[in-house]
Amino acid sequence: AQTVTQSQPEMSVQEAETVTLSCTYDTSESDYYLFWYKQPPSRQMILVIRQEAYKQQNATENRFSVNFQKAAKSFSLKISDSQLGDAAMYFCAHLPGNTPLVFGKGTRLSVIA
Amino acid sequence: NAGVTQTPKFQVLKTGQSMTLQCAQDMNHEYMSWYRQDPGMGLRLIHYSVGAGITDQGEVPNGYNVSRSTTEDFPLRLLSAAPSQTSVYFCASSPLPSGDQETQYFGPGTRLLVL
Numbered sequence: 001a002q003t004v005t006q007s008q009p010e011m012s013v014q015e016a017e018t019v020t021l022s023c024t025y026d027t028s029e030s031d032y033y034l035f036w037y038k039q040p041p042s043r044q045m046i047l048v049i050r051q052e053a054y055k056q057q058n059a060t061e062n063r064f065s066v067n068f069q070k071a072a073k074s075f076s077l078k079i080s081d082s083q084l085g086d087a088a089m090y091f092c093a094h095l096p097g098n099t100p101l102v103f104g105k106g107t108r109l110s111v112i113a
Numbered sequence: 114n115a116g117v118t119q120t121p122k123f124q125v126l127k128t129g130q131s132m133t134l135q136c137a138q139d140m141n142h143e144y145m146s147w148y149r150q151d152p153g154m155g156l157r158l159i160h161y162s163v164g165a166g167i168t169d170q171g172e173v174p175n176g177y178n179v180s181r182s183t184t185e186d187f188p189l190r191l192l193s194a195a196p197s198q199t200s201v202y203f204c205a206s207s208p209l210p211s212g213d214q215e216t217q218y219f220g221p222g223t224r225l226l227v228l
Binding site for chain 1: 146148153154155156157158161171201203205216217219221222
């Protein structure tokens with residue numbers, strides 16, 4: 001079975017600082033996608049960033065970047081210059097081919113002013 | 114486009130009652146799915162569909178039924194609600210083939226409380 005593990009149930013960061021959320025996954029596929037979703041208190045699921053497994057270059061979206069280590073099956077999210085609006089639940093998710101998304105249990109991020 | 118819509122936003126049921134959670138999308142997506150979200154558990158897949166007339170079970174299908182008679186709609190039925198089904202339910206859709214499935218569009222969620 002495909003699994004996604006987020007080992008940090010809660011994290012906190014000072015405003016303007018950098019924080020890294022960790023994620024590991026298990027798969028037997030060679031081609032797949034990985035995602036980070038943000039869920040603010042409104043409960044809306046917002047796509048933050050995605051990574052194609054066949055691409056060696058780490059994905060970047062403004063202040064959000066990933067460290068994708070395919071051999072280690074690791075996919076961490078780095079948030080730079082943290083803002084109060086970044087406070088939310090963050091979910092790592094894995095899409096192994098044609099099967100549905102598999103989510104981790106989430107990391108609650110607090111941003112301290 | 115309205116995207117993915119879910120109704121109702123919030124519902125209270127008594128144990129044993131039945132109800133249908135509605136999900137609709139206007140993007141002509143083939144792939145639709147239902148997740149439930151519980152504290153500390155992330156999102157877990159209940160059922161999914163890769164097209165009209167085709168459904169399959171996810172990780173936690175017990176107590177739920179689905180059908181897909183049209184591309185647009187994917188209702189989730191609770192035949193006899195139990196307190197363990199208290200949760201937030203999300204519907205999602207995406208296009209196929211898998212090369213385009215990398216982006217799923219989520220509905221706003223339905224909060225269900227079973228007493």
